[in-house]
Amino acid sequence: MATAPTSTTTANGNPSAADWQDRYHHVDQVLDRPGPRTDPSFLAGDEVKAFLRTSCKILVIGAGGLGCEILANLALSGFKDIHVIDMDTIDISNLNRQFLFRQKDVGKPKAIVAAEFIMNRVPGVTVTPYYGKIQDKDDDYYMQFNLIICGLDSVEARRWINATLVNLVDPENPESLKPLIDGGTEGFKGQARVILPTVTSCYECSLDMLNKPTAFPICTIANTPRLPEHCIEWASVLEWPRVHGDKRLDTDDPEHIGWLYKIALARAKEFKIEGVTWSLTQGVVKNIIPAIASTNAIIAAFKIATSSAAYLNNYFMLIGTDGVYSYTFEHEKRDDCPVCGGQALDISISKEWTVDRLIEMLVEKQDIQIKKPSLSTATKQIYFQAPPQLEELTRPNLERKVSDLVENGDHITVTAASLPFNLMVRVTYV
Amino acid sequence: MSTAESQDIEQATSAIGAPDSKTRRYDRQLRLWAASGQHALENSRILVLSSSATATAVLKNLVLPGIGHFTILDSAITTPADAGNNFFLSGLESVGKPRAQEAVQLLCELNESVEGEAVVKDISDLLQTEQGRAYVRSFSLVVAHNLRKDVLDGLSLLLWNDLSNPPLIVVRSAGFLAEFFIQFHEQCVAQPHTDETPPSLRITRPFPALLQWARELDFDKLDPTEHGHVPFVIILVRALDDWRKSHNGAPPSTSADKQAFKAAVREMRRKPDEENFDEAEAQAWRVWQEPAIPRDVEALFALSPLSSPGLAATLPSSKLTPETPNAAFHALLRTLDAFARSDRGPGCLPLSAALPDMRTDTESYVKLQTAYKEWAGIEKAHFKELLGEKFPDIAPLMTADQLDTFVKNAHHIRVLRGTRWGEWDTGAGTLATSLTTYACEAATATHLAFCALSTLLNDNPDGSNVTVESLKTEIRKLVGENVELPDEVDAAVGEIARAPTADMPNVAAFLGGLIAQEAIKVITNQYVPVKGYCVVDLVDSWTSIIGQ
Numbered sequence: 001m002a003t004a005p006t007s008t009t010t011a012n013g014n015p016s017a018a019d020w021q022d023r024y025h026h027v028d029q030v031l032d033r034p035g036p037r038t039d040p041s042f043l044a045g046d047e048v049k050a051f052l053r054t055s056c057k058i059l060v061i062g063a064g065g066l067g068c069e070i071l072a073n074l075a076l077s078g079f080k081d082i083h084v085i086d087m088d089t090i091d092i093s094n095l096n097r098q099f100l101f102r103q104k105d106v107g108k109p110k111a112i113v114a115a116e117f118i119m120n121r122v123p124g125v126t127v128t129p130y131y132g133k134i135q136d137k138d139d140d141y142y143m144q145f146n147l148i149i150c151g152l153d154s155v156e157a158r159r160w161i162n163a164t165l166v167n168l169v170d171p172e173n174p175e176s177l178k179p180l181i182d183g184g185t186e187g188f189k190g191q192a193r194v195i196l197p198t199v200t201s202c203y204e205c206s207l208d209m210l211n212k213p214t215a216f217p218i219c220t221i222a223n224t225p226r227l228p229e230h231c232i233e234w235a236s237v238l239e240w241p242r243v244h245g246d247k248r249l250d251t252d253d254p255e256h257i258g259w260l261y262k263i264a265l266a267r268a269k270e271f272k273i274e275g276v277t278w279s280l281t282q283g284v285v286k287n288i289i290p291a292i293a294s295t296n297a298i299i300a301a302f303k304i305a306t307s308s309a310a311y312l313n314n315y316f317m318l319i320g321t322d323g324v325y326s327y328t329f330e331h332e333k334r335d336d337c338p339v340c341g342g343q344a345l346d347i348s349i350s351k352e353w354t355v356d357r358l359i360e361m362l363v364e365k366q367d368i369q370i371k372k373p374s375l376s377t378a379t380k381q382i383y384f385q386a387p388p389q390l391e392e393l394t395r396p397n398l399e400r401k402v403s404d405l406v407e408n409g410d411h412i413t414v415t416a417a418s419l420p421f422n423l424m425v426r427v428t429y430v
Numbered sequence: 431m432s433t434a435e436s437q438d439i440e441q442a443t444s445a446i447g448a449p450d451s452k453t454r455r456y457d458r459q460l461r462l463w464a465a466s467g468q469h470a471l472e473n474s475r476i477l478v479l480s481s482s483a484t485a486t487a488v489l490k491n492l493v494l495p496g497i498g499h500f501t502i503l504d505s506a507i508t509t510p511a512d513a514g515n516n517f518f519l520s521g522l523e524s525v526g527k528p529r530a531q532e533a534v535q536l537l538c539e540l541n542e543s544v545e546g547e548a549v550v551k552d553i554s555d556l557l558q559t560e561q562g563r564a565y566v567r568s569f570s571l572v573v574a575h576n577l578r579k580d581v582l583d584g585l586s587l588l589l590w591n592d593l594s595n596p597p598l599i600v601v602r603s604a605g606f607l608a609e610f611f612i613q614f615h616e617q618c619v620a621q622p623h624t625d626e627t628p629p630s631l632r633i634t635r636p637f638p639a640l641l642q643w644a645r646e647l648d649f650d651k652l653d654p655t656e657h658g659h660v661p662f663v664i665i666l667v668r669a670l671d672d673w674r675k676s677h678n679g680a681p682p683s684t685s686a687d688k689q690a691f692k693a694a695v696r697e698m699r700r701k702p703d704e705e706n707f708d709e710a711e712a713q714a715w716r717v718w719q720e721p722a723i724p725r726d727v728e729a730l731f732a733l734s735p736l737s738s739p740g741l742a743a744t745l746p747s748s749k750l751t752p753e754t755p756n757a758a759f760h761a762l763l764r765t766l767d768a769f770a771r772s773d774r775g776p777g778c779l780p781l782s783a784a785l786p787d788m789r790t791d792t793e794s795y796v797k798l799q800t801a802y803k804e805w806a807g808i809e810k811a812h813f814k815e816l817l818g819e820k821f822p823d824i825a826p827l828m829t830a831d832q833l834d835t836f837v838k839n840a841h842h843i844r845v846l847r848g849t850r851w852g853e854w855d856t857g858a859g860t861l862a863t864s865l866t867t868y869a870c871e872a873a874t875a876t877h878l879a880f881c882a883l884s885t886l887l888n889d890n891p892d893g894s895n896v897t898v899e900s901l902k903t904e905i906r907k908l909v910g911e912n913v914e915l916p917d918e919v920d921a922a923v924g925e926i927a928r929a930p931t932a933d934m935p936n937v938a939a940f941l942g943g944l945i946a947q948e949a950i951k952v953i954t955n956q957y958v959p960v961k962g963y964c965v966v967d968l969v970d971s972w973t974s975i976i977g978q
């Protein structure tokens with residue numbers, strides 16, 4: 001079967017010099033002819049190959065567990081112009097799954113190492129890395145891509161890119177609608193979804209599906225610890241700031257973890273609580289989610305498949321703990337979604353509620369997930385968390401009744417550092 | 431990095447100071463399968479037949495978490511097409527060279543502690559000699575991707591013929607469709623991690639220390655803080671004890687009883703905001719919904735160990751010998767049955783020392799935890815004694831960990847019995863029924879399309895004879911000529927005829943993930959592997975299990 005490779009420049013509609021005869025033998029089988037369920041708008045043959053291999057430009061956000069898989073998949077599938085953004089550097093605990101990195105790469109930027117690796121392994125592919133935050137880039141940057149695939153583990157970053165892509169949509173310009181493929185994994189479980197901004201449900205629409213992170217009441221941590229986790233929280237939430245003042249806790253610093261571990265262990269001994277370990281300490285303070293290569297591979301591959309076979313409509317879940325169980329369903333758009341719904345969020349509260357009480361209620365709301373919100377109306381500043389002067393100026397309002405400041409049926413604009421958009425809330429009193 | 435060079439994982443995580451580099455490297459997976467699972471992985475030897483894109487994708491996901499050894503057995507020479515779809519080949523540089531060697535080199539770069547070997551031979555040649563067959567049988571798991579039908583039939587029979595042979599994972603894929611099947615005799619899972627109902631807290635069968643605490647507690651003498659911190663377990667044991675005294679010893683059973691019981695719990699509170707009493711009411715189901723032995727576990731007591739392929743054995747339990755497949759697990763299972771029936775026992779499964787968090791103060795919680803731990807220790811000692819009496823030959827072969835794990839998870843243990851590869855396909859009636867069974871139509875159609883494809887490729891490996899019609903002709907031979915083929919068959923065969931030999935990179939990656947997950951489950955004996963055929967359709971985004 002050994003045939004001498006012949007380098008071709010224009011075979012099969014591929015103008016790239018790096019493509020060799022039969023390079024895409026496998027992929028071409030499905031690109032050359034439609035299947036019985038292929039969308040009629042799919043035009044098999046050279047045109048689709050040329051689009052994929054020359055003009056299509058894809059952005060991969062995140063070069064971690066999912067990102068590595070996505071990049072390798074895209075490169076082998078024939079995409080030639082790939083961009084990748086990641087702000088992290090490589091840690092030793094990444095090496096059990098992030099297969100583009102080696103021991104020698106520990107400490108280097110993920111985006112740069114991943115891009116180099118792909119370009120070395122898959123000839124003819126250009127991967128352009130950006131080592132930094134997604135928030136550094138503007139609308140023009142995001143406009144250049146045909147598709148954006150996310151391999152992020154941060155809720156905040158996902159909310160930002162989701163809101164940015166929804167805002168990018170200009171009804172006059174079909175090119176401004178950028179499909180976003182998102183998903184994540186946890187142990188043997190994972191999910192993937194397709195978001196067509198303004199058309200399908202968006203990330204914000206489904207925020208209430210997220211598991212709320214376990215938060216232990218301060219009172220338990222301070223007075224009645226029972227679990228090793230309570231001792232660890234005591235060390236990180238109460239003892240660290242008490243002892244170290246303004247020094248920031250760096251959960252990636254083994255010395256910091258070591259200190260927390262020692263303190264937590266001492267507290268556990270005092271209360272005769274068992275089970276404080278280094279590994280648990282790290283798990284609790286970093287909110288570590290177990291991760292393996294295989295689940296990432298499944299979810300990443302699924303994401304690519306949704307862009308080449310048929311668009312997933314629109315949510316896929318996989319549970320691999322007990323056999324293999326998967327489930328596909330259409331997640332519905334929320335009319336009152338603060339990002340894509342175009343309507344204000346309706347809330348009704350008592351006439352007696354203070355501003356402070358309203359803020360507490362907003363923070364607890366699972367479907368909007370905000371910390372430290374600032375509130376204003378079109379004409380008034382109600383309460384601002386920052387800057388300090390403004391905070392001081394508006395602080396007396398916390399004790400005032402909302403109904404004294406806002407008319408029934410009027411809108412409040414809610415902003416927060418963690419919120420990549422302004423949330424409009426319409427207040428009615430009961 | 432060998433195990434000897436690195437610290438024991440448990441030790442590393444409990445000692446003062448940062449864990450060693452091996453523990454750090456594997457941190458995210460140790461949280462899933464712990465040191466015992468990692469140890470099992472590191473002792474495994476995996477044979478993979480083929481170095482296709484799918485085969486290397488499977489291996490990538492096994493080398494990364496750190497299996498002990500893998501061998502790729504493949505006589506193929508790398509083609510330009512291989513170099514284009516396989517991430518573990520060096521592009522054109524690999525073309526013309528043995529594919530297995532090229533792939534092994536790049537796979538080994540993923541993890542220095544894994545040993546990889548390329549054997550450039552044809553599996554069909556190996557199966558011809560006794561030596562070759564013994565070699566294949568010496569692995570802990572065999573994975574075959576798109577192996578020629580006649581070779582696969584011989585291999586699967588060989589591995590099925592002896593209970594001590596390794597499991598075989600058969601993978602078939604074409605274009606956007608795929609399926610896999612695990613041929614195994616028996617999988618005994620002591621740690622299924624399936625998040626099912628928590629183990630019993632023994633509220634209905636309180637052990638002496640628990641009952642004494644609940645009975646002797648004078649609720650009226652407690653100060654308000656203490657009253658608001660009585661653990662819900664104690665509240666329920668007390669409430670049930672009082673109930674029984676006024677109901678001739680019977681627990682609440684009718685729906686009216688249950689409401690009355692909950693009302694009685696509410697009555698016990700002193701202030702409306704005592705959260706421990708809210709918790710007691712919310713957990714009252716434990717009083718009437720906890721069977722002495724979960725039904726699925728009780729069913730396992732009747733299971734005889736395997737003695738010959740595919741046959742439920744007739745060996746009585748006393749004949750369990752160290753040579754019996756999964757002897758240790760069966761001995762533990764028998765002992766569990768004996769424990770539950772023992773006059774000296776609680777009449778149910780042994781107590782688990784794991785206590786959920788609850789609204790209470792530190793002192794009460796630690797006291798309760800200690801009581802549970804002590805009693806669990808007493809019952810475990812009793813269990814161990816029974817094990818030693820009943821199975822004097824097997825008991826000494828067991829580690830303390832093995833016993834602990836079994837007793838701790840006794841509420842969830844699972845035993846799976848597998849079938850021979852291809853056995854399901856011999857029953858035309860079964861296949862035809864499955865083809866028209868609600869929610870199985872498409873998966874069965876896809877499975878049949880793969881059977882048909884294997885037959886056609888056996889004669890023409892290049893796929894030149896694969897058409898919609900030739901596939902349907904083969905399917906009719908399997909289900910019977912008179913069976914009307916549903917539309918799902920057209921959807922499946924059309925997709926296969928479109929790309930009969932395509933090993934698509936992202937389908938390969940998807941399968942690589944799924945199959946590695948299953949391999950890890952089989953090797954570690956943790957989590958529950960698939961029984962039957964797992965069918966994958968990436969056109970319509972589904973997976974489905976048939977032929978269980």
Ligand SMILES: [Zn+2]
Binds near residue numbers: 337341
């Ligand atoms: Zn939305």
